[in-house]
Amino acid sequence: MSSSSATITSINEEILSLQNRIKELKVSKQDASAEVNSMKALKEQLKSLTKDQASDGPVASNFTLKTPKGTIDHKPEAALLRKKIFSTLEGIFLKHDASTIDTPVFELKEILAGKYGEDSKLIYDLSDQGGELCSLRYDLTVPFARYVAMNGITSMKRYHIGKVYRRDQPVMTKGRMREFYQCDIDIAGTCDPMVYDSEILKILCEALTALDIGQYTVKINHRKILDGIFQLAGVPADKTRSISSAVDKLDKLPWADVKKEMTVEKGLDENVADKIGQYVGLKGPGYDVLEKLKSDSELMGIPLAKQGIDDMEILFRYLKVYKVLDKMSFDMSLARGLDYYTGIIYEAIHESSAPPSKSTNPSVPPSSELSTKTGTKPTKPSKSKSKSGSEAVVNEDGIDESTVGVGSIAAGGRYDNLVGMFAESAGKKMNEQVPCVGVSVGVERVYSIMEMRRKQTQEKVRGKETEVFVLGLGGIELEKRMEVATMLWDNGIKTSFSPKVNPKPPAQWKQADDDAIPYVLILAPKEFAEGKVRIKAQTGRENTIEGEDKNGVEVKLEEVVEYLKERLVDHRI
């Protein structure tokens, strides 16, 4: 900002202050001519300054009031709903022994550099104003890995809910924003096989159930099985990840196209591709697919595949104890876009994302799918392709979400090398790798689903939690309403009243109604003098008070708190 615009501000403020004083003086019929002259002089000064400034930047007095592209204000209703999503998730995470960390919204540029492949172009940099070069965080995973490596942590369950930033082309209608929330939980540290993996899946299922957004299925696969299949098929070692990323496209492209990508684009032998095609259509309930794989002696002969299959067997045993096995769909076509997954990978799909051509209940795939070892097109809902660890699933490239609803609502996997890579690239020696497994709940998608459901129920959406409106009839002074409100506040009851000294009753009823406040506490002069008030449940709401007539129920002032507390218990959010 130029110094002249700083001057403009202070002159503007001076003018406003003078305007106030002139008004005051006029009200009290005093002479304001000196002030009027001062103001005129300041206005002249302002005029010439604004003219000067036109050449060295935009004039502050002519711009659009808006938020930056790809960002929005979350208004009260939206902010309150998000707050509830966060506190639901937080409750689950805390129950599972997790703690939270809060890292800066920007990191040193070099911390993010080289972590997101070609998506690095989407990173927001801070301007170089002298000092360190910084960038806004792109996800919560890299800051977590930085934190773990930096502090030499060997074991930690951490969750983090925060905004991340991607300079992507925003698609507001699809909820693809440049600023959006991520909600991650990750467990860093060694454990016996699949213990943390199973707990992350348990947490995910508890979270999705607690959010109460309807049916979901967790698609699950194992990188080692996938890599074992590639090995069996004869994929050269250095092509593993690129072939894996081709498999990952089976949710949008028919097998023929994917095969073409493998063979024509990526130079894979046709028979190698066909061998892969025999496996990637296999999916179904955990133990069913597991039995198929275990009976495949060729695949079991590949140590990598066998190890993955053994892992899955242990995992399913634990998931059964955790009572969430029935939520899983073992799906060999799930590959996940991220390079750094090393073990199990998963994605939760919401019922609204079931592809049009498929069964409406994705948790129970037709049993015929189990035998699909041919090269036919497997159908897979949309999922995240962004380059973060346990990334949010809101911001992806090139997937037409319009055909698959909101897409996946959570995703994650095991990544055993990321923290070590971090420590190593910072020249830090660590005794061993810090293996991690984590999941990210797609908060923005969950929000969309909840908002959609709320619209269907036509429930009045509230942006505040106020429970009681204190209404005064004629003759009840403001202090009386303040006094009653104080009594309610002191007892934790969320209360409001009109800010007027003598408000008309209809205006008060309107205020209570506009805010959909469930209870109105009425102070009438005669009753109040006798120590009584009336409590009335708002019409059109469920919480009509038992036995009340159209004027509400009479309650003694000293019993009001107890009376309301009993009734409010059910309305607390």
Place this chain on the structure above:
Amino acid sequence: MSSSSATITSINEEILSLQNRIKELKVSKQDASAEVNSMKALKEQLKSLTKDQASDGPVASNFTLKTPKGTIDHKPEAALLRKKIFSTLEGIFLKHDASTIDTPVFELKEILAGKYGEDSKLIYDLSDQGGELCSLRYDLTVPFARYVAMNGITSMKRYHIGKVYRRDQPVMTKGRMREFYQCDIDIAGTCDPMVYDSEILKILCEALTALDIGQYTVKINHRKILDGIFQLAGVPADKTRSISSAVDKLDKLPWADVKKEMTVEKGLDENVADKIGQYVGLKGPGYDVLEKLKSDSELMGIPLAKQGIDDMEILFRYLKVYKVLDKMSFDMSLARGLDYYTGIIYEAIHESSAPPSKSTNPSVPPSSELSTKTGTKPTKPSKSKSKSGSEAVVNEDGIDESTVGVGSIAAGGRYDNLVGMFAESAGKKMNEQVPCVGVSVGVERVYSIMEMRRKQTQEKVRGKETEVFVLGLGGIELEKRMEVATMLWDNGIKTSFSPKVNPKPPAQWKQADDDAIPYVLILAPKEFAEGKVRIKAQTGRENTIEGEDKNGVEVKLEEVVEYLKERLVDHRI
């Protein structure tokens, strides 16, 4: 990031993946020579790429793992404590009919331009990567004013807890950071005189009391009284604000220095300055100071002063109803640095901030101070000088906080012109001004006080809320512990256990102890077979279970949940 560093990343990942596969192959005693050769080739490639890259930027493989200057990671204990501060404040705000909004962390550069005077140099800009020019928010007040003006809102109680950014010289030891939290509540809209003003002060007192951080005093003054005094003394209209800012320095400088600034630097007549000096030392309980002012017929002859005094009379009446009047100290030396306040102004001072030379209980100033209308030095604890509306009080310039403790813990005032100025400068016509009154709680200072108190009590600081540790003695398999944990989780009990299949009991006890988990639930093979477990309160903690011997209390498995829930109620945070 250059494309070569993207390549480096993917090669690094390829190498890690190959390392894994080589390890697998070696474990299963298979031939890994092809993979070893691939890896060698990749390493060579990496070497030459890293060499190339050295000229066009920092090599990704050599940097310090740290957060940017002036920012910190909030570790679990700190994050949990902050979370509690926020939820305490939120609870109070929601009780008072407030809603929250969540605005983007960056705004268009022009929205912030010209709002902070010379502090504008502290604004963080985003890099120009094409598209709009943006800056990180400097406070929460300007985004609120932008929101109100942009949406044509005429009435709103809103709170906002969020991080703000100032490219200031960080002083970590004093908690002055470049990224820090603000926690604001503001009421926009017209009301009868002092209704919202008194509610904001009620909210402030409820909040500070709920935070349970010890004694505090709210210093309060009125801009109109101050301006009336200036008018009475004969300060020229265009010098009002600069003389006000001189008065504001009375907390750090003796009257002689302030007078010198007024006369020598700012060209005020000496007798004018002396007249001001007669008033600014006046302070004490609300009604006492009010009586003094009302008996001053000269001052009461100034309409502006009279209006301010009338306001204060109404305010004190309401504050008495709200039972918070005794927290106020009416202090004529309080001027506040911000230009745009138009009515009452206030600052909450914590007992730890009492200046060394003064009474140790700042809420009860010596009565002699009441008659201090001379020009002696009034002593005033440190307060915020930053240029935001209801700003946080953490980030200020040139005040030696070491002599006054953590300084003010909250500050605010009435600002009736800011939203209108905003709408106007954006060329938007609004029917009338949207008057506002608000307060900002200095979260970082509250945090410092809480942390200090916690250190004094030597309470074990926890970063998680886990309540029960499920411990298995020899012969209890992992699934049994999982099963019991599932039962506890399903009943909302925060539970953890060892991630090992066969953990040694001492290692399990250590885990429970390290996390200061209040209850250990012990599974022993024989008891468990009979449907019984033992529950033991951790030693060294208060929650010893009544009647337990050193081995804990035996409880039937089906009664465990009820048993724990009864006991955990007191330990919930």
